[in-house]
Amino acid sequence: MLFLLYRWRGRASVLLACCMVLSFLFTACGGGSTSGTANVTITFYAQGETPTPPGTKLPPGQVPKHAFQDVANAYHKLHPNVTIKFVTLSSADQNAYDQYLQSHELAHSMPDVFWQNFDETFNNIPKHWYVNLSPYLQQKNPYAPSYASWADMFRPGVLNSVRAPDGNLYEIPGDGVGVMVLYNKDIFQKLGLSAPQTWTEFTGAMATLQKAGYIPFGTSFDKSDCCASPWLDVFMQGQLIYNKLSQYDDTHINYINTEDVVKHTQKGDWPDNSVVQEEYTLLKQISSYFPKGYLGPVDYRQLFLQNKVGMYLEGNWAIPGLQSENLPFKWGWFNFPTITQDVSPLATGQQIRLYGTYGSEQWLIPGYLQQTNPGKIPTIIDFLRFASAPQNFGLITNEGMAVPNIIGTATNPAIAPFVDGNVPFFPVQHYRALLTPQFGSQIQTLIQSYLAGQISLDAFVSQYDTLTKSAVDTEIQQFPQWKVSS
Amino acid sequence: MSVLESNNVDAVTVLTNSGPPKSAASGTARKTLRQQIWRYRFCYLAMIPTFALLGVFVFYPAVSVFYYAFTNWDGFTSPQWIGFANFAEIFQSDVFQHGWVNLLVLTISPIIQVLTVPVLVAELIFGLRSQRLGNLFRTFFILPFVVPLTVTFMLWQFFYDPNVGLINTFLNWLGIQSPPLWLGSPSTSLISLLGIGFPWVNGVAVLIYLAGLIAIPGEILDAAKLDGAVGWTRFRTVDLPLIMGQVKLMVILTTIAALQNFGYQLFLTSGGPANSTTVPAYEMYEAAFRDSRFGLASAVGVFLFLIIFILTVINNRFIRSSVEYQATN
Numbered sequence: 001m002l003f004l005l006y007r008w009r010g011r012a013s014v015l016l017a018c019c020m021v022l023s024f025l026f027t028a029c030g031g032g033s034t035s036g037t038a039n040v041t042i043t044f045y046a047q048g049e050t051p052t053p054p055g056t057k058l059p060p061g062q063v064p065k066h067a068f069q070d071v072a073n074a075y076h077k078l079h080p081n082v083t084i085k086f087v088t089l090s091s092a093d094q095n096a097y098d099q100y101l102q103s104h105e106l107a108h109s110m111p112d113v114f115w116q117n118f119d120e121t122f123n124n125i126p127k128h129w130y131v132n133l134s135p136y137l138q139q140k141n142p143y144a145p146s147y148a149s150w151a152d153m154f155r156p157g158v159l160n161s162v163r164a165p166d167g168n169l170y171e172i173p174g175d176g177v178g179v180m181v182l183y184n185k186d187i188f189q190k191l192g193l194s195a196p197q198t199w200t201e202f203t204g205a206m207a208t209l210q211k212a213g214y215i216p217f218g219t220s221f222d223k224s225d226c227c228a229s230p231w232l233d234v235f236m237q238g239q240l241i242y243n244k245l246s247q248y249d250d251t252h253i254n255y256i257n258t259e260d261v262v263k264h265t266q267k268g269d270w271p272d273n274s275v276v277q278e279e280y281t282l283l284k285q286i287s288s289y290f291p292k293g294y295l296g297p298v299d300y301r302q303l304f305l306q307n308k309v310g311m312y313l314e315g316n317w318a319i320p321g322l323q324s325e326n327l328p329f330k331w332g333w334f335n336f337p338t339i340t341q342d343v344s345p346l347a348t349g350q351q352i353r354l355y356g357t358y359g360s361e362q363w364l365i366p367g368y369l370q371q372t373n374p375g376k377i378p379t380i381i382d383f384l385r386f387a388s389a390p391q392n393f394g395l396i397t398n399e400g401m402a403v404p405n406i407i408g409t410a411t412n413p414a415i416a417p418f419v420d421g422n423v424p425f426f427p428v429q430h431y432r433a434l435l436t437p438q439f440g441s442q443i444q445t446l447i448q449s450y451l452a453g454q455i456s457l458d459a460f461v462s463q464y465d466t467l468t469k470s471a472v473d474t475e476i477q478q479f480p481q482w483k484v485s486s
Numbered sequence: 487m488s489v490l491e492s493n494n495v496d497a498v499t500v501l502t503n504s505g506p507p508k509s510a511a512s513g514t515a516r517k518t519l520r521q522q523i524w525r526y527r528f529c530y531l532a533m534i535p536t537f538a539l540l541g542v543f544v545f546y547p548a549v550s551v552f553y554y555a556f557t558n559w560d561g562f563t564s565p566q567w568i569g570f571a572n573f574a575e576i577f578q579s580d581v582f583q584h585g586w587v588n589l590l591v592l593t594i595s596p597i598i599q600v601l602t603v604p605v606l607v608a609e610l611i612f613g614l615r616s617q618r619l620g621n622l623f624r625t626f627f628i629l630p631f632v633v634p635l636t637v638t639f640m641l642w643q644f645f646y647d648p649n650v651g652l653i654n655t656f657l658n659w660l661g662i663q664s665p666p667l668w669l670g671s672p673s674t675s676l677i678s679l680l681g682i683g684f685p686w687v688n689g690v691a692v693l694i695y696l697a698g699l700i701a702i703p704g705e706i707l708d709a710a711k712l713d714g715a716v717g718w719t720r721f722r723t724v725d726l727p728l729i730m731g732q733v734k735l736m737v738i739l740t741t742i743a744a745l746q747n748f749g750y751q752l753f754l755t756s757g758g759p760a761n762s763t764t765v766p767a768y769e770m771y772e773a774a775f776r777d778s779r780f781g782l783a784s785a786v787g788v789f790l791f792l793i794i795f796i797l798t799v800i801n802n803r804f805i806r807s808s809v810e811y812q813a814t815n
Contacts, residue, residue: 098776106561123777127562128562222756223757292648293669293670295758296759297670308649437776438779445760449760452759
């Protein structure tokens with residue numbers, strides 16, 4: 001351009017150059033209208049349910065995924081001007097995915113629909129990273145006319161479990177993850193063991209497994225492990241406070257959310273120090289059955305596949321992978337055992353089910369679209385409504401063996417135990433999701449210190465209490481309306 | 487080299503002293519400069535995009551950190567000025583206190599490693615009579631660099647695995663019933679990180695030291711031989727003083743790398759167990775991307791910059807190179 005200007009030097013050329021620059025700018029920055037019959041392309045990152053791109057070479061035993069693409073194609077047939085384009089990203093590495101979100105939200109280059117776990121969204125809500133979907137959920141879903149509103153299509157309690165601290169809903173929680181104990185049936189049979197129902201049977205089975213040379217219970221308390229430590233926390237704490245839940249449910253939504261925790265911490269009855277003390281006493285007792293070096297990185301899942309681990313906690317997401325492995329031994333599932341009164345005086349004797357809205361079908365829309373291309377949002381919402389209609393959503397969750405949160409969507413029989421209605425769902429999140437992310441990390445460090453013998457139980461309980469209060473102070477700074485007047 | 491350096495100094499002195507009086511010359515010089523810029527204006531114009539990109543993507547982020555360090559900033563919304571609160575936190579919080587101690591260990595250790603094993607290997611290669619064999623060893627020592635660092639970390643994680651890992655399997659075979667838990671225990675995790683890369687033959691350091699040794703004039707080595715300086719005596723009195731430039735470079739590079747590095751934590755330990763392996767750089771990363779506390783992360787970055795800057799100045803000032811060594815004599 002500069003060379004052209006130099007050569008021609010005429011006003012006409014300058015005018016021409018200005019026109020060119022402006023036209024480039026308009027082309028690059030223009031959001032374009034998507035109303036009417038204009039062609040629209042919706043980019044979609046569907047995490048674990050991303051259709052397998054054609055020509056992908058899969059590992060033996062795995063089958064390509066196509067259900068979501070079929071649903072997208074069906075929508076395109078209804079709305080020929082709308083094309084759904086699935087994008088492939090990797091959210092396996094949480095750190096890398098966090099960086100991706102940060103940079104692409106800044107650059108306004110996110111997919112139009114993307115995946116993120118609800119508890120990871122809370123920190124980003126003040127940054128306006130997501131479209132508030134509450135108003136849309138109150139409207140009717142035209143693809144499921146028998147429901148009064150889109151929100152009514154979700155199983156009771158699900159929407160409350162992902163509700164943000166400001167009371168809004170920023171994601172469509174399509175599916176969830178159920179957690180049970182996965183065990184090696186062959187080893188259990190060889191040692192004359194059956195799936196334990198009570199804590200006493202559980203510790204007895206672990207002692208037998210250890211004596212036989214197996215790692216009784218696979219787990220890792222390393223911070224890079226997403227789940228093992230928080231899951232144990234929910235299963236154990238949940239059983240100890242089950243009969244006190246109504247005491248904390250100030251918001252009367254049958255769910256103990258962050259607001260409840262913040263308010264009850266100020267009132268002085270959260271955390272219940274006697275429960276924390278009892279829970280971690282029991283945890284330390286069974287820690288001798290964990291793999292060596294469990295406070296650091298241990299690939300216990302791999303050790304299970306190698307026939308070295310008796311049992312471990314696992315989500316239903318693992319079933320397709322385990323089935324494709326064609327393992328040389330039989331495996332099965334059982335509910336986490338019940339802590340009984342003979343083990344702990346605080347035990348309620350109530351077995352609980354761990355279920356969290358953490359599956360692949362967590363759909364969010366980037367907030368910047370409200371400024372850059374608001375006309376596109378109704379089209380995106382319309383596709384999400386179409387995809388979440390039971391007749392379509394069932395195709396997606398059935399293929400991915402996900403537990404659907406949409407009423408009327410059949411659950412794949414292979415994961416039926418995870419949705420067993422006889423065992424009540426525990427409506428409190430684990431420590432990583434309850435308050436700030438920093439709090440989750442601090443508590444895990446504290447647990448590591450305690451289990452490593454660096455601090456006493458009393459010091460652990462005291463520091464747990466202090467950290468909770470500190471995190472609550474941080475929450476109050478962000479949400480002053482949660483301050484309880486003394 | 488010393489002659490060349492002293493010539494340069496002389497040249498600078500001559501230029502400074504032999505110039506015309508400032509008041510008379512400045513106008514002419516300025517005019518000449520303006521004329522020269524105008525003459526080569528298209529060259530300068532062509533450089534603008536490069537400098538603009540450098541400014542936007544390199545200098546602006548680096549400089550802006552000095553401002554953000556004094557703010558409460560989530561990386562997205564407007565920052566709020568909070569004074570020295572972030573700096574207070576990096577000294578008072580428990581996690582950073584662990585981090586500074588660990589950082590000291592993780593900085594001193596690689597410096598010792600880079601000053602010992604690679605020097606020894608370089609001396610051994612330098613002492614080989616066959617140049618072909620020397621080249622072969624050089625290639626072998628640099629070859630591991632083609633392996634991505636993440637793969638190296640994963641390999642070492644497997645070596646250290648207390649259940650099925652290589653090291654403990656070997657120790658069990660030797661009859662040791664309770665071998666260390668390595669990365670799985672707060673008491674052994676930091677020392678395990680120091681063991682990564684054993685026997686610590688840093689290929690780049692070997693090449694740099696070897697280049698220094700090769701540059702030593704043959705006459706000096708012959709004279710040393712005649713004086714009876716062989717083996718350790720020659721290394722201490724001849725080789726080491728003459729490769730001090732390389733030593734200085736490696737100390738600076740290793741210090742900077744150690745202060746900035748958080749690969750071990752990111753790929754292996756997440757700073758645990760119980761903060762036993764965390765370092766400020768890792769906490770900086772976590773503050774930014776886990777907690778959205780970019781202000782705190784900036785404060786850590788600024789403080790690390792200051793440490794690196796001070797250490798580099800000290801290193802340049804007090805570790806004398808071979809040229810200066812000759813000059814003082």
